[in-house]
Amino acid sequence: MKKEKKIKVSFPHMGTVYIAWAAALEKLGIEAHVPPYTSRKTLSIGTKYSPEAICLPYKLILGNFIEAIEGGADYVSxxxxxxxxxxxxxGKSIYNTLKELGYGEKYIELNLYDGIKGMYNYISLITNSHNPIKKLNAIIIAIAKVFALDKIEDCLSYYRAREINSGESEKKFKKTLELIKNAKTVRETNKAVKTALSEMSKIKINKEKDVLYVDLTGEIFLVLDYFANQNICRELGKMGVQVRRSLTVSGFLKDAIIPKWFRKGETHLERAYRLAQPYLMRDIGGDALECVSDVMYAKEKGKDGIIHISPFTCMPEIMSQNIFPKMREDVNIPILSLIMDEQTGKAGYLTRLEAFVDLMNRKKMKKNFDNSLVEASKE
Ligand code: SF4
Incomplete structure (x- = not known):
């Protein structure tokens, strides 16, 4: 009997998010076509077919799509x-470009701001299944994997800043990603997280190491995608910095997808409206409101610094960068703004990170010294 050919659907990489996409599609009996990992080639294909001043994530996503279609994907999402x-x-612009290239019928869209309903409609578009349970299961496994991935990535940041053997945490992390990838159900995903955390706890670390604590905020694609941000968390980890990503997909899901009655505590967006004032009073698009509030949050949590990363020409982040000078005066916390595009070179970028780490170290030493003087004066 001839085996029925499964349709192949592809999606952008965006850090580890592709693992969650793939899990949802596989639950629906669709073949997940993971595009080649984002590279210079992806970027040059994307740049070639993009409007000149468009932001970096657009170029990378378009590059991912063209590579996926040329690699055999039936649809790109x-x-x-x-x-x-x-x-x-x-969406419209990517669709028009793909249409001009003769790939228009391969494009499908998922409007995330339609919440669960939007995800359900998207699934109905790519599958012939009329089974709502199957569709809900696909959504649930994707959400479970997103939370699992964010959890082990946070854990990686802790170990990477303290590891004794350089590169050990990264190797372990890559192995644990396979566990999450191979989990077929929510129960297996939860079990994979436990195994992953226990595996990572075997990494040799210096628990006494005086690490720096930094929050990473900015435009979400840049915060999450290793290629787009030139693996900033890994570079900082090598310098003894534990990085907490302020923007994550799990945080985004809590705001946009997961219904209120299922979630606990304040979401990132709710906190953003509370903390961004008086510097920014309303949502101006992108992640600007969150970024401004993240500076206040980093201050509240006693972080050593905050890094803001955004694509060149990103309109909302130009606004937030213009608010930071005023915030610097008020919160007394080092803020580094990094703007990325296809011309950003690695050497200059690393030099800026090193200088920022030096600045934070000096500030921390001074703070410790001042505190010791206060303690001494009490004796
Ligand atoms: S937030 Fe910035 S980078 Fe993202 S789509 Fe908007 S302008 Fe482009």
């Missing part, structure tokens, strides 16, 4: 939203 910035136009 794009996440859209009615954003105030250019994100609202991404």
């Amino acid at each position: 794009m996440i859209t939203s009615p954003g105030i910035c250019r994100l609202g136009e991404y």
Whole structure:
């Protein structure tokens, strides 16, 4: 009997998010076509077919799509939203480019701001299944994997800053990613997280090491995608910095997808509205409101510094960068703004990170010295 050919659906990489996409599609009996890992080639293909001044994530996503289609994907999935910035136009523009290249019929869209209903409609579009349980299961496994991935990535940051043998945490992390990838159910995913955490706890570390604590905020794609941010968390980890990503997909899901009655505590967006004031009073698109509030949050949590990363020409993040000088005066916390595009070279970028780490170290030493003087004066 001839085996029925499964349709192949592809999606952008965006850090480890592709693992969750793949899990959902496989639950629906669809073949997940993971595009080649984002590379210079991806970027040059994306840049070739993009409007000149468009932001970096657009170019990388378009590059991912073209590589996926040329590699045999039947469809490519794009996440859209009615954003105030250019994100609202991404979908139409990518569709038009793919159409000009003769790939128009391969494009499908997922509007995340339609919440669970949007995800359900998207699934109905790519599958012939009328089984709502199957569709819900696909959504649930994707959500479970997103939370699992964020958890082990946070854990990686702790070990990487303290590891004794350089590169050991990264190797372990890559192995644990396979566990998450291979989990077929939510129960298996939870079990994989436990195994992953226990495996990572075997990494040899210096628990006494005086590490720096830094929050990473900015435009979400840049915060999450290793290629786009030139693996900033790994570079900082090598310098003894434990990085907490302020923007994560699990955080985004709590705000946009997971219904209120299922979640605990304040979400990132709720906190953003509370903490961004008086510097920014309303959502101006992208992640600007979150970024401004993240500076206040880093201050509240006693972090040693905060790094803001964004693509060149990103409109909302240009606004937040212009608010930071005023915030610097008020919160007395080092803030580093990094702007990325296809021309950003590695050497200059690393030099800026090293200088920032030096600055934070000096500030921390001074703070410790001042505290010791206060303690001494009490005796
Ligand atoms: S947030 Fe910035 S990078 Fe993202 S789509 Fe909007 S303008 Fe482009």
